[in-house]
Amino acid sequence: MRKLVMKMSMSLDGFVAGPNGENDWIFKTGDAESKAWVLGQMWEAGLIIMGRKSFEVMAPYWPTSTDVFAAPMNEIPKAVFTKKGYKGIDPGPEQSPAAASWANARVFDGDLAERIRELKAEQGKQITAIGGAGFMRSLIATGLVDEFRLAIHPVVLGAGLPIFDGLAKPFYLKLIDVKAFPGGTTAHIYGI
Numbered sequence: 001m002r003k004l005v006m007k008m009s010m011s012l013d014g015f016v017a018g019p020n021g022e023n024d025w026i027f028k029t030g031d032a033e034s035k036a037w038v039l040g041q042m043w044e045a046g047l048i049i050m051g052r053k054s055f056e057v058m059a060p061y062w063p064t065s066t067d068v069f070a071a072p073m074n075e076i077p078k079a080v081f082t083k084k085g086y087k088g089i090d091p092g093p094e095q096s097p098a099a100a101s102w103a104n105a106r107v108f109d110g111d112l113a114e115r116i117r118e119l120k121a122e123q124g125k126q127i128t129a130i131g132g133a134g135f136m137r138s139l140i141a142t143g144l145v146d147e148f149r150l151a152i153h154p155v156v157l158g159a160g161l162p163i164f165d166g167l168a169k170p171f172y173l174k175l176i177d178v179k180a181f182p183g184g185t186t187a188h189i190y191g192i
Contacts, residue, residue: 015160031183046125051135
């Protein structure tokens, strides 16, 4: 059974994005070492999962990106979760391998917990969840996340989108590791 890891960037006051989804603060507070850490985390994944909204934003961007994260984002298989249906993307007639990796993403609808259990039962490297606040809240609610990898950035937003709100009951985590980076970001890894 493979584990499910949630990777998120957060502000000091617990938001993963500003009130309108702003996330430029992530790039203003990162540094070379924190980027290298995130890159290493990405390569540990055997499958990257995200919600439909994040997928629709990322799918056209990554295949032509020259960003350091483009390689894992384009090479690691992906799955998209949707409540409203999703027909997928058309990579076009001259399909690059990067575009194909997005076009060939597995699409899941229906019961999120059931689908996550099915993915966790498969063989392979860990499942890494990335994406928006709504998908992450739904994923947390399943109780199936094995590890939280939170990059805490040195910024206070004052308002925004949280992922740990609306919990039915508190849950307690075990600190696995903490790493500080020169720009002030810290990585906190927690297990269940």
